[in-house]
Amino acid sequence: MNKRNKLLIRKTLISIVMVLIVIVSLFPIYxxxxxxxxxxxxxxxxxxNFYTRHPTLEFWKFTFKESILEFFNSLVIAFFATIAAIICGATSGYAFARYKVGGDTLPFWILxxxxxxxxxxxVPYFLMMRTLRLIDTCTAVIITHMIITVPFAVWMIKGFIQEVPRELEEAAMIDGCSQLNVIRIITLPIIAPGLVVTALFCFIWSWNDFMFALILTRNKAMTIPVAIAGMREAHGLMWGEVSATAALGTIPIIIxxxxLQKYLVRGLSLGSIK
Amino acid sequence: MTVKKRALMLVLPTVVVLALIVIFPLVFSLSVSVRAYDIRIPEHPFIGFGNWISLLKNPDFYSAVLVTGTMILAELFFELLLGLCVALLLLQLPRSRKIFQPILLIPMMVMPVVVGYMGRLVFEVRSGPINYFLNMLGLESLCWHASPDLALITILILRIWRWTPFVMAVLLAGLLSLPMEPYQSAQVDGANIWQIFIHITIPMLKPIITLVVIMRSLEILQTFDIMYVLTMGGPGAKTMTLSLYAYITGFRYWDIGQASAAAWLIMIPLSIMVTLFVKMMEKGEKIEQAK
Structure with missing residues (x-):
């Protein structure tokens, strides 16, 4: 009984410490x-004030009016950078996992x-996009984001396909399924969650990127992070407006x-920890 | 043969795309770094290692190296320490862990630009909450990111706030995957908690700690966004990191040649670390296959 009480006290103490840590880590967001x-x-x-009695949506209205273009740009850029990554990742990931194309060297080079x-x-992309007259277009940003999203997707999807037991595919093949049908009926449904996870990670990465978008966009193709960084310079400090825009840019990612929760560590450690 | 060929066709588009979008900028940037590059003029005369030499003679560059190095050491120390402590605490709470962990991971999802802006908000000098707490404790308000002594510390606090959850999550996953047997036999031998931690947990966690150290160092080496929003490298050059230095040289002073040289100098330690990382992953994969 005494031992059990001790354990209970210890757990309660640890829980209190954890709650304090949670408060500290959520405070800036709050x-x-x-x-x-x-x-x-x-x-x-x-x-x-640590809370307000008179909440207002004034700043959110401002954000929805003024930053809608940037929000839309971010969405378009992240969407296409993700799609490109998933297409490249699914095709070559499958070839790497099943046929060992390029041995170990090629996949690790991509990683x-x-x-x-x-x-x-x-620097090179700025000069190139300037020559191609692509500065301030979403296309330019999408191409640069593929540098990060494509290798990530190839690597992650390769890992997910490797986890599908080979025997399953072979059995279907013996039953007379064509290769393409095997992929469609067996492999794809099993790795579907993996594809979604990979896509979400690519999306988050592209959405949060600042440096490429900062250099390649001016105003027509400006993304949310660039808009947030620029609001400070353009209008002095509009705390409420900037906060609403920043919250708008952050909330979708937190959701x-x-x-992603279950796969978060796997994605962040590039598949090294499952 | 045909199967192999078909597989090759699957890989080819990706490899071509990657080669185009990665090798092209590398070669281009190397060629820019050996030229006197002025974007207003169409000719860019070759000047050999001029940009590299003037960069290596520039004290500002070394100050950026020092700031980046300090950040790497300080962040690794505090993130590993805090991350490990929180992971060990969570390990004690098998049931409520599932509630705490996802909440604790939220800071990691906040985009870096917003982290910088949050810093502006909470460290605000006149009426920010942090200074308010200091006043409540009877201390003077501090200038945080505007003060030469505290600017780097402010940045570090924000970055540690954002990245400790990552370190914690990876370490916790590692701790959970450790085998039970060594612990049981140590308990039988009568080892105390501290001995178990030093002689069993830490050695077994070593591969994961190495992985975290490399991944974090790679990220810190490229850090840019928070400083851009909060301090622009100032006051003076107290928070000027290498990436920010390269950016400012290139896109504020329009010295594109020197910016390319600086970027290449970041590439060198980075490639070493990436090679190490890939080696570790390769080893991990081999172990997995052997199982």
Whole structure:
């Protein structure tokens, strides 16, 4: 009985510590959301308000009016960068996993490209897109985002396909299924969750990218992160407006992360931890 | 043979696309780095290693190396320490872990630009909540990112806030995958918790810790967004990292040749770390196949 009590006390203490850690780690996000719904005259009060009695949607309205184009651009860019990655990833991932094309060298070369530093690519891409007159178009940003999304997708999908037992495919083949049908009926449904996970990761990466979009866009193709960084320079500090835009850019990603939960570590560690 | 050929056809488009979008900028940037590049003029005369030499003679470059190095060491230390502590605490709560873990991972999903902006918000000098807490404790308000002494620390706090969840999640996954037998036999031998931790947990976690160290170093080496929003490398050059330095040289001062040289100098330590990372992954894959 005594031992059980001790254990209970210990667990309670640890839980209290965890709750404190949770409060610290969510506080900045709460503060940003609070700033986005606080009436203007309450912002920058001292002492600061830790909650508001008069929530307002003024700043959110502003964001939906002023940042809708940037939001849409981010969506288009992330969507196409993801689609391209999934197509490349599914085709070559399958070939790597099943036929060992290029042995070990080629897939690992592709994996290493995941770490290709944007800062090396920005100068040549800026000069090239300038020559092609593609500056300030979504196309330019999509192409550069593929540097990161494609290697990631190839690597992840290769891992997911390797987990499908080969015997399953072979058995279907013996039953007279054609190769294409085997992929369609057997392999694809099994790796479907893996494809979704990979797609979400590519989407998040492209959505959060700042450096490429900063250099390749001006205003027509500007993305959400660039807009947030620029609002500060353009209008001085509009705390409420910037907070609402930042929240709008962050919330979809947090929702995706919650969907991803189970696969989060696997994706972030590039499949090294399952 | 035909099967092999078909498989090759599946891989070919991806390899061609990647070669085009990756090798092209590498070669191009190397060629820009040995020229006097002025985007207003169509001619770009070859000047040999001029850009590289003036970069290596520039004290600002070394200051950026120092800032980046400091960030790598400080972040690795605090993120591993905090990440391991939280992971070990979560290990003690098998049931409520499923609630705590996803909540704790949220900071990692906030885009870096927004993290920088949040820093502006919570570290606000006059009425930010952090200074308010300091005042409540009877301390003076601090200038945080505007002060030469605290700017780097402010950036580090924000980055540690964002990235510790990643380290924690990977370490926790590692801890959960450890075999039970060594623990049981150590308990039989009468080892205390501390001895078990030092002699069993840490050695068994070593491959995962190495992996985390490499992945984090790679990311820190490229860090850019938070400083861009919060300090632009200032005050002075106290928070000027290598990536930011390359960006400012290229796109503020329009010295594109030197920016390319700086980018290439980031590539060198980066490639070493990537090679290490790939080697580790290869080893992991071999172990997996052997199973």
């Amino acid at each position: 503060w940003m959301l609070l700033t986005s719904v606080q009436p203007r005259h309450e912002l920058m009060n001292y002492p600061p 290493s490209l995941k770490f290709f530093p944007p800062v090396v690519a920005i 995706m992360a919650i969907i």
